[in-house]
Amino acid sequence: MANILLAARGSHPPPTVGKNWPSTFINRHPKSIQAWFTTVQQVIDKNGIQPEDIYNFDETGFAMGLISAQKVVTRQECYGRRSILQPGNREWVTAIEAICADGYSLPPCVIFKEKVAIASWFDNLPKDWRFEISANGWTTDQIGLRGLEELFIPSTSSRVRGRFRLLILDGHGSHLTPQFDRICSENNIIPLCMPPHSSHLLRPLDVGCFAVLKRTYGRFISDLARTGYNHIDKLDFLADFQRARVEAFRPKTIQNSFLATGLVCSRPSSRSSQFTSKTPRTVVQLQKQASTLKDLLKQRSNSPPSPSKLMLDQIIKGHCISLRNTALLAQENANLRATNEKKRQKRSRSARQIPCEEGWNVEKGLQLLTQVDLPVEAPMVESHTQVELPVQPNQPAPRAQPRCSGCREVGHKINVCRQSIWRLLRESNLWKWLVLQRPELKPEHVAKRLQWALRVRDYTPEKWKKVFWSDESTVERGKGSRREHTFTRPKDQIALRDIQEVSYKGVKQMFWAAFSGSRRHTGLIPLSGDPDSPRGGVN
Template identity: 40%
Template sequence: ATMAGNDQSKEGRIELAVQAYKNTKIASIRGAARLYDVPYSTFRARLGGRASRLNSTTPTRKLTDREEEVLLEWVLSMDKRGLPPRVAGVRRMADLLLAKRAESSSQPPIQVGDKWVRNFITRHPELKSKYSRRYDHQRAKMEDPEIITKWFELVRNTIQSYGIAEEDIYNFDETGFQMGVIGTSKIVTSAERYGKAFLKQPGNREWVTVVEAVNSSGWTVPPMVIFKGKVFQSPWFRDIPEDWTIGVSTNGWITNDLGRQWLQEVFDKYTRDRTKGKYRLLILDGHGSHVTSEFDQYCTENFIIPLYMPAHSSHLLQPLDVGCFAPLKRSYGSQDEASTRAGINHIDKLDFLRLYQIARQEALSMPNIQSGFRATGLIPFDPSRVLSNLTISGIETPTQSSQPQSSQETWVPETPRTIIQLQRQTERIKKHLSRVGPTSPTSVAIDQIKKCAELALYQAEILTDQLTQMQASAQHQKRKRQTDKSFITSSTILTGTEGRGRASCQEDVVEGESAEGRAVEKTRTPRRCSRCNQSGHTSRTCK
């Protein structure tokens, strides 16, 4: 029998022993414990008023057994539907149940801790945490200490030669997104699942590139988003910040021309007035769009010193890669997944712009940016931060927990989950009451009916929360469908302000044309005679 079944069977025997002792059918406590095969100490404590383990909560646990059972069923349900929740999602749902309990009891709400989900999984062998897909170990890690040392010598010499202040050091790079693909994350699934776990994806695999630049002090340069396409669409610019820039290319990747435009229209524009000294140091990789003669010439003419990292070393030497892009991808994946759970099955460009704004605000924070410069040994200048980590240790593969065994020996009263089960349980109670005396397990069955009502209420709270998310997403999708789309032709990149301005001009032109069309429609052509083709009479009155 399962552990839960043993506990319930034991609890039933304890209830019978308590009733038998209180009805003086058995004289001694030890005799009642021996007759009903229950531990003497447990039976004595129950007579003293201690609640059963099944109906009590450990003082260190914040959720009751009923609340944890509802949460467990929700996790397993989401897993079966191909949407196993992330650890953060399980924590959020636990906080929701605590908040609802606080509302009903007029107590201040509490929240679970960072390690609560791990302990929750430990308490429930039906669950385990695992990564949604295999961790990527394929990136080469053949770092050469001599090459890394020469890089830091180059950085130090460049800073000293040009007198570059720490506040004038920047890093820029581009990162790619498949708009509707949820990245790797730790999720909570059924313990019976083996192998890799998969999350349902919103479907759109179209590539988007975002160019980001950060300053060593912790602030960001406005981004440039590059979509796949040939023309701009006016809705793109409706809700983005005014200083954001959008570009287009045939495949959604950065091109030499877009790289030059970013340098001139974004980086130089937004950093020139914030320069402390004369020169700005720009750390970047050796991508083809960064090493063109036009790119280098513009840097030379505008006192920008580009410093190119060694090949295949960005995961060690680039602040954006080390401190920002990983949390940025995780944050976007979380927003993408939340949209999927809310019923959005296709992420388009408008959705991407909305989700990326949220993810960027969370990930490109001052602590993350400064941490990236610190971990790469740049600010403060400390090459040992990188050189000491060149020996990479392997990552342990998460072990698989054994599959729990379940069997059923004898009938044990179970909590009804449906109306039919509830009716059958009620009938059993009535039969027990009619044929047995006061030593029947009536109290246990009644408690289970109470538990059924509690489960229904908690599940209603979870469904209400999910419905609220779906309604918000549906409202957003409705606004998107009602938005008129007009195309904007441009040979250069456009900022949010420029895009909205051009869209507004085109709308004025369209409205003017529509007004002229309506005026023409109101003027009806005079009728003419079908015989002589003259106006003023018909064929019947023609002379």
């Protein structure tokens, strides 16, 4: 407003106020601030407003991928301004918040820059959150009215202590419309706008909550950037914004914000100074324990520092270093796990679009999603017996049997064609090839194999390593036969002179062995004959 008044003077180019103009304006006009507090106190006394009925209603904006200002520790030899990594999305998002002087925070209203709503926005969020969409991600007069009618009034009607509710506002245009005033008067809400250029001093949301909210959200974005997550979309914003609200809108923080702005009187608080000794889990707890221990030792002994005190200091210092390293590793591990889980959840979320003419809360959005999934019945039809059922589509034609490109026969491909295999063997000079006909695979054998496969389909690689595979084999002394199902070139064949002759032949021996995927194995265990077996088995 100050820049508009300066431009109206006709100067070219029009001058603008400096960054310190609001503070100097307040210093020059202290009576306006005093008049504000006088007006607030008069409204409270005249209408009998309780502290539990004083609310602050305001909006704030976020650039989804920007990190707040932070301090960075670098090496001493690094000069100049260091380059930093910022996630690339700078899309604007507006959040409308409302808080009460007793520490209660209302559900937020999130405004996205979109034309339609996305189904995945409503996942894993409280049912009372509200979403709005606009062309640029900013609030409008209509959005402000819907936020008052459908969010603020329903959320505070059950908490009214007196007759009237006091609503502290700034000078935003969406709060100064006649419709806004009419709705407030119909619901016993007294809107009260603060003086211009003083919201950073008089508005509780600016004094306490919004600063913590943006700082916490920026810290979460910075943690994601450190783990290599460099693009922040709306789903990432909702997840981190929900976590940041938990830290920013604590009851104690909200109460202190109203106390700092002078809207309510301070209340006495009692603090316990008792300290209970317990095992330290953090560096702060360790320092408290160490301070208490040193005080006790100092009370019992007034002697100067001794070697035992120096040893105690070294033990405490080493414990502090260990706790800090453990905390850093645990935080890094938690961040990586959270990033991995977030990526996995995003891949499984729905991207279905929903036509959106006005804002919804999460509960209504989920209801509309279920309605979209239901089948739509044709109009002017009372029952399905009055109309003909739709014709079912024809079943796809069965696929033709494969044809071999080598022998041109139907029923197999060239990679399993016998003639093609023989031709390849002759071209490769592989003549000694013994093939035995495998036994026919009967249906009962197929069923057993299928049952076994279904039973072990959920095995992990670690579990497969624990499985032992066993088999037996018969060895006949002096026979020297080649292995079956083996391709051997003529120059690699075993000659008769390489086979050792023995004086006795026809002696057979069966051996059994087992091994696992973890390279554990048994020795060759000889098996003896079983005279009770009808087929001459072994045991």
